[in-house]
Amino acid sequence: MPDDALLRRTELSRPDVTAQDAADILIGWYGLSGPIIELGSQQDRNYRIEAAEGRFVLKICRADYATIELEAQNAAMRHIAGKVDVPRVPSVIPGLRGEDILFLDIGGDPYQIRLLDYLDGEPLTRRKHLAVETVEGLGRATGKLALALADFEHPGLERDLQWDLRRAGPVGLHLLQPMIDRMLQRRLAEALAGAVRRINRLGPDLRLQAIHHDVTDDNVVARADRDGHLVPDGVIDFGDILKGWLVADLAVTCASLLHHADGDPFFILPAIRAFHAVYPLNHAELQALWPLIVARATILVASSEQQLAIDPDNAYVIGNIEHERAIFECAVSVPFALMQAAILQAGATPDADLPLSGMGRLLPEINPDSVHLLDLGTLSQDLPQDNFSAPEVEQALLVEAAGRSGAAATRYGEYRLTRTRTLSANAPDTFALHVTLDLETGTRVVAPFAGVLEIRDARTMLRGIDGLTLHLFGLDHDPDGQDTLAAGDGIGMVAEVAGGRGVLTVQLCREPGLLPPLFSKPAHAAAWAALCPSPSALLAIDCDAPKPPSADLLSRRQRHFARPQKNYYDTPPQIERGWKEHLFDVEGRAYLDMVNNVSILGHGHPRLSENIARQWSLLNTNSRFHYASVAQFSERLAGLAPEGLDTVFLVNSGSEANDLALRLAWATSGARNMLCLLEAYHGWSVASDAVSTSIADNPQALTTRPPWVHPVVSPNTYRGQFRGPGSTDDYVASILPALDTLDRSGEGLAGFICECVYGNAGGIPLPPGYLQAVYAMVRARGGVCIADEVQVGYGRLGHYFWGFEEQGVVPDIITVAKGMGNGHPLGAVITTRAIADALEKEGYFFSSSGGSPVSSVVGMTVLDVLSDENLQENARRVGAHLKMRLEALGLRFPIVGAVHGMGLYLGLEFVRDRQTLAPATQETAAICNRLLQLGVIMQPTGDYLNVLKIKPPLCLSHKSADFFADMLARVLEEGW
Template sequence: MTSITPSFDHEILLSLLQHHYQLSGTLKPLASYCDQNLLLTTEQHEFVIKVSNSAEKETELAMQNEAMQHLAVKGIPVPQALENNVGLQITPIKDNQHNQFYLRVLTFLPGNFYAQISAENTSPKLWQNLGEFMSQVTVGLSDFQHPGAFRFFDWDLAHGYAICQEKKPLLPEEQRVIVEYFLNLYQAHAAPLLAKLPRSVIHNDANDHNLLVNDITSPQIITGLIDFGDMVYSHTINELAITAAYALMAQQDPINTLKCVVAGFNKRYPLNDEEFEVLIYLICLRLCTSVCNAAKAIKEQPDNKYLLVSVEPAWHLLKLFKQHNFFALTCQLKVACDINPDTGKSKQAIKSYREKHLGKTLSLSFKEPLKIVRGQGAYLYDEQGNAYLDMVNNVCHVGHCHPKVVAAGQAQMAKLNTNTRFLHDNLVDYAEKLLATMPEPLSVCMFVNSGSEANELAFRLAKNFTGSQQLLTVDGAYHGNTNACINASPYKFDGPGGEGAPKYVHKVMLPDPYRGSFQTSDKLAGKAYAQDILRVINELAQQNKKPGMFICESLQGVAGQIIMPDGYLEAAYQYVRDAGGVCIADEVQVGFGRVGTNMWAFETQNVVPDIVTLGKPIGNGHPMAAVITTQEIADAFVTGMEYFNTFGGNPVSCAIGMAVLEVIEQEQLKENALKTGHYLKQQLIVLRQEFDVIGDVRGLGLFIGVELVLDRENKTPATELTAKLVEFVKAKHIILSTEGPYYNVLKIKPPIVFNRNDADKFVAALREGLCELS
C-alpha cells in the first residue's frame, strides 16, 4: 500500500478536534518522519495531536494505545490516548481527496528532550539512568501482547540485515564498503545466535527525540518516553541495542557511555550470555539500518531535513566501532556489569590437561602462557578481552578472522563440501586466479592441506621428473613436520632429538650476509654462496649421481629471518638445472605479497622456480596449501598411480582461498606490506643507532629480523636478553618470538594488515625494553 503523509490544514484539524473531542486551542507543527504531528495548546492543557500516514493500520495504532496504558499502570511515564465523544481512542478522518487517516489525541508529557542536551552536559549518572529506565520499559512490556506487534517493519532489527542488503546499493561506494564490513561481522557472529535470544514486544525507538529529561543543563534522570509508532515483537535485546545506538551519538567517549547504559539496563533486566554476545553487532546493525533507510528516504524526499538528523553521527560511530574488537568491548561491558568475562576453563586446567593428554612435545609460548580466545586484524584477545598486537602470525595473513574470508567459508560450507572427484566451479575458478599470479611456465595447481604436505608432494614430483632422490637443502632450513620434510630440514635433523641428515640429503651453506662467510648482500656474495651448491653437485657426480631437487625458502625463516644476497637463487638455480635437478621455492611462510614489492618472494631474486609450494597464508588460518609447477613436471607425475587428496581443493577451501586473494587485491595489502614494512624497518634502524645490542636489522616488506648481540665486533648472540625482551613486550601486550640457531633474532612476521600505528606501538615497547634490560 502506498503511504501518503497527511497534511491537514490547521483550521480543518481544529474543527475535527472540536467535533470529536470538544477540544479547542492553537496548533503548532512538530517534527515527524511520516505522520502529521502537532502540539495543541488549550486554555488549561497541552496535547499532542497525531494524524497517522495512510499506510498505518488501525490495529497497530490500537497496539500503541494499549501499550502506553499498560506501562502507565506500572508507573512508567508515557503518554495516554484520549477517548473521543463516542468512547474510542482512534478517530477515522478523510482529507479533500478522500484518503483515510486516523486521528489520535495524546496527553502531553512535560520535560525537555534528550536531544536538547549538549554532549558536555551528559554524565555517567544520566547514561546509567537511561539504561535503567529503558530496562523498566522492557520489563514492563514483557507481559504485553497484541496482534498489531506481529508485523514486518523496516526498523525491526530482526530484519535489519536484509533491509541493509536491499538498500546499501543506494550508498556511495566508500560508505557501502563500511556497511558491508559490519554486515559480514553480524552474519558471522550474531546471526547464528538469534534463535537463542528472548523475544518480546519492544518500544524499538528510544532515540534522543523520544526521551524526556528533568533538565537541560544538569540532566540526571529520564522523565518520560514518547512515540510508540515503531513498536514490534522482536528480540528483546534490540531495545537496549537501539537505546545505546542513539545514546552514543555525539559523545566524546562513546565506549564509556555504552558501559554506563548497559550497566544500568542490566540492573533491572539481567542480560544472558547470548545477549551480551550479540549486543555490539546489533548496535552497529541499527546504525547501518539508519544510514541505509535514510539513503532511500532521502532519495524519495530530498527536502526533508528531519531524515538527516541521525545520519552523520551514525557514520561517525560506525567508523569508531570499526577500530574496536567486539569481543573486547563485550568483555568490558561484562566487567561494567560486575560479571566475569571468562566462562571457560582456567589456564591452569587447560595447561594440565595438555601436558597429560596432548603430548609433552606440544609447546607453549611464554613463561606464563596466554589463553587466546578471539582475533581480529593484527590483534589477538585473551579471555578477559585484553588485546595483544600479533607480530609473528604469518598464517592469518589478511588479518585474524577477516569477515570476508569468514563469510566465504560459511556460505560455501552451508551449500556443499566434497572432494575433487566431482566437477565444481570453485576449483577451477580459484586455480585460474591463483595461477594468474604466477610467472610462466608455472601453470599447474595441485591442492593439499598444509605446507608440509605441499613440500612432500613437491619432493615426489621432483623425483618422478628427474629420476633422482638426491636433495639439496640450505643449512638451518625448516620445511615441515612429515618424515620427508623433517629429513629435508637441518633445523630439525641437526637439532635436539634429530638424527642427522639421511644419505640422500645434502646441506649447502646458508647464504647469511650477517654471520656467513661472505658478509655483503651484493651479487658477488650471492654467487660465492652458490658455489657451495657446485661442491655438492661435484661430490654427487663422483658417485655417479645427480641432484634430483634443490629446495630453498625464498626468504630464510627459522634460520634467522635471513635476506639472501642478490643473485644467490639465480646462480643456485642455474647450477642445479645444469646438473639435471629441479628447483623448489618454499613460499609457505613468505608468499602472497608479504615482501611488498612482489606477490612472491622468489621474484625478488629474479628467478622462476620449477615448483612452488604454498601454505600458511593461503587460507588465512584455514588448513589448505598448494603446489604450483610446470606442465612438463606435472605430466611426468602421470605414472599410472592415481594421485588423490580427500580434502585438497574442496569447494570450501577454494572459496576461502579465493576470498584471501580478493582481500589482498581489494585492500591493497601487498602495497601496505611494502609501505608499513619500510616504515617499521627504518624505525628499527634508528633504534639500532641508539642501542649497540642491536647488531642487525634486515627484511623485506613485513618480513623483518632484528638480531641482538652482546658486542657488534664478535657478534656474540644475546640469547638471554632476547628471551627477556620477548617476555617484556608480552607484558606490554605485544606477541613476539625468536628465530635463528641462537634464538637471538626477533621474528617479525605479522598479518599484513599491520599498520603504522601498530609499528609505532611495537617500536616504543621495544625501546622501553632495551632501556630497561640492556
C-alpha cells in the same frame, strides 16, 4: 616517643671524609691500595677500593651511632654466613691489628671505621623494569634473610632508628614540620596518619625479631638465572638492622619496588607471595603490610627532603629523590582497603565475606525471569566484526535486548570486550563491578536492607550498619525521602532516559566511605571483587558472568594435546577473538599480532567469513567431484606464476606442499639426492623434515639427516661463513664440494630446495645472484629447483609477490601455504605440466580436502582481498616504515645487531657483542615476554632463537607499526 638523640640523628649529614682520607685509612690501617670510588649513602660515607687483594668497601660512620650497634651488624653478618640456603652477605675484614672497628679522628671529628668485602653482582635500583622473576627473587631473599635472623640476638639490636617503622608516626611528624612545600607536607601527613591509625590497631599482634630492615633494590646484588632474569642472591648494608616487626622487613622491600611498578602497586604481589612461602606471615601482619609500606614511602620522601636541606650536594639523595617520590605516588594511588584485600589473597587468608543472603529485593516489581542477560564478553555473538569499539555500543545493545524481553541487564564480573583498547601498553579496565539494567521508567526501587540514605550528585548511597553500602545511579527521588530507611522502604524510581525507558546501575561495596569504580583492571579484579561483591542476590537474578577457565583449560590442553605441539609463552593468555592485526583474550586485553604470518588478510575478515559460510551451506566435499571453484582457483593460481608454471596441486599445508614437491623432483629426475640449506625449515612430514636443518626446530637436525639429503652452507650474509653483499661467489663455491661428490657417485641429483628469502633464519635476503648461479648448476645435472614460498610469498615481501622474483629467477616448482588460506588449511604446488605428469608413473595423487569447495572459495577470496585492499602495497609501505624505525633502534641500543628482510617479513637480530655476534638468546626470550605484558605478540626464531620474527597480517597500519616499535624501544630502554 623517640628520644631527642634519635631526632637529632635524623638531622645528621654525611661524614666530611674525602676520597684521599679514605685512601690514607686503607693503606695505613688495612695495607690496601688501589683506585677508589665513592658509593652512595644518606648519612654514612662509603668508598669502594679496587685493590690487588680484591674489592672492598670502606664504611665511615659518625660517632653519634653507638658502637654496639656496629657490633650487632658485624655479628649478624657472621650469623647469617653460618646458615644454609641464605643470600650472600659481606664479610667483615679486620684491620692490620685485628680490630673489626677502628676509632679515628678525621679533620677533628670522631668516626667509626669498618671494612667489608664487596659482593659482586648487578644492582637493581637503576633498572626501570623488573621481571616477575626478579620481584619474586627479592621477596624470597628477604624472607630467607628474615628466617636466618629469627634466632639472632644481640644487645645492639635495641636501638632508636629513624627508619624503625614502629616509630613512623613521631619520626614522620618531626621530619614534616620544617618542610617548605606545604602541599607536599599535607599530602605526606594525611597518608602517614591514615597508615599509622591502621598500624596501631594491629601492633600487638605483630611479631618482633632481628630484621635487616633495608633489603631494597639498592641493597641487593643479583645474578642472571638460566632464563636471563636477574635474581637477587646477595644482601648488603646492614646499617638499619634492629629488633623490630618482622612484617616491616617485607614492607621495606615492597616499598623499594614501587618505583619499578609503572604506577601499579599490584606489582609487589609476587614478592609478598615469595616471602610468605619462605616465612609465613600471620593474618594481622598481612593486614598491616600495606599501611607499613605507605608509612615507609612517606618517611622516605620526608627524610630525603630534610637531608637535601641539610646537605644539598648529596648526590646519593639527589639521585634517589625521584624514585622515592614515585614510590610515594604509587603507594597513595589506591585505597588501603584494596591493597589489603589483594595482600590477604596473596597470603591465601582473605577476610571473611559479609553474608548477602536473606536481604530483600531491590526491584520487587520486576520478574527475574523476564530479564534478558546481555553478553558483552570476548565471545559475544552480539559484537560482530569491530562494533565492540563503537561509541555507546553497550547502551545500544542493552536497549535492543530490553525491547525484546521488557527488561535487560549486563553481567557482574564480566570482562567486557566493549571496554578493550587496542594498541595500549596497559591492560584496560574491563572487569565489571556492577550491573546495569534497562527498565521501564518509574520502576520502584526499595531498600534491601536497613541503612542511612545519602545522595551525592548522581550517586545514591544506602549505608548499612555493618559497613555494606549500596551504590545506585539513574534514580528519581521523592523530595520527602527519609535519611534513615528500614528494609523495604522506598528509595526512588527509575529515571527516564528516553522513550519511557530508564537505566539503573547497581553496585555494592563493603568498605565504608569508599567510592568504588565501575570497572577494574583484570589483574585487580579479585581484590576489587572482594570489596564490591555481586548484587545478584539483591536483584534475584543470576547475573554473574562465568569465570574464564584459562588455567584449567591450559592444563587440559597439556593433558590431552600431544606435548610436541607447543604453545607460545609459559603462561599464555587465552586468545579467543581477533580483528585485523589485533587479538583479544578472554579478559578483554587486546594484543597487537606481529607474528601471525598465517592470517595474511588479518583476523575476522567479514568477506572471508561470509564466503566460507555461504559455501559450507551449499557443498563441501573432496576434489574428485566436479565443481566450479576448484577449476577457478587452480586457474587463478597458475595465473600468478611465471609463464610455463601452469599446473597446480592443492593440498592442506606447507609441509604437504614441500613433501609433494620432493616427490615431484624424484619422479622427474629419476634421482633421489637433494640439496638443501643449513638453518632452513620446510615442514614436519618425513620428507619435508628430512630437508629441514634448523636446530631451533630440531636440535638433532644436523646428525639425523638421511643419506639422500645434502645440506650446504647457509648463505647467511650477516653471521654466516662469508659476510656482506660481496659474498655471492664464495657461497656459490661452497656448494661445489657437495656437487662434486654427487658427480663422482654417479647417483645423480634430484633437485634443490630453499626459501628465496631466508625465512626461518629471520628474513635474511640471499646474496645477489645466488639462486641464478645455483639453479644453473642444479639444472645442469638434471635436477629440479624448488622455491619454498610458504612463509615469504604471496605479497608479504611488499616489493615482490614471490620471493624468487627478488633473485631474478624462475623455479621449476613453487610451494605455497600459510597465508593463502588466511588460517584455513590450504597449500599448493605450482609447476609445469611435464613435472606434474611425471608423478603419474607412481600412481595418482589425492588430498581429501585439498582443493575442496570451501578451500577453493577461501583461496579465491584471499586473492580477491589481497588485490582489492592493496595489501601487497601496504606491506611495502608499512614494512619500509617499520624497518626504518627498527634500524633506528640499532643506533641507540647495542643489543640490536641487524634488521633483516623487507616488506612485512622482517627479522630483528639481537646480539651480546656486535663484533663476535654472540647471540642474545636468553635476552630475546625475555624481551618477547616483556612485549606480551605491553600488548604485543612476538616470538623468537633462528638457529639461536635470537631473532624477532616480524610477520604480521598485511593489513598492519602505520599506527600499529609505530606502536610495536615504540613498545620495543621501551623494553630495550627499561629492561626486561
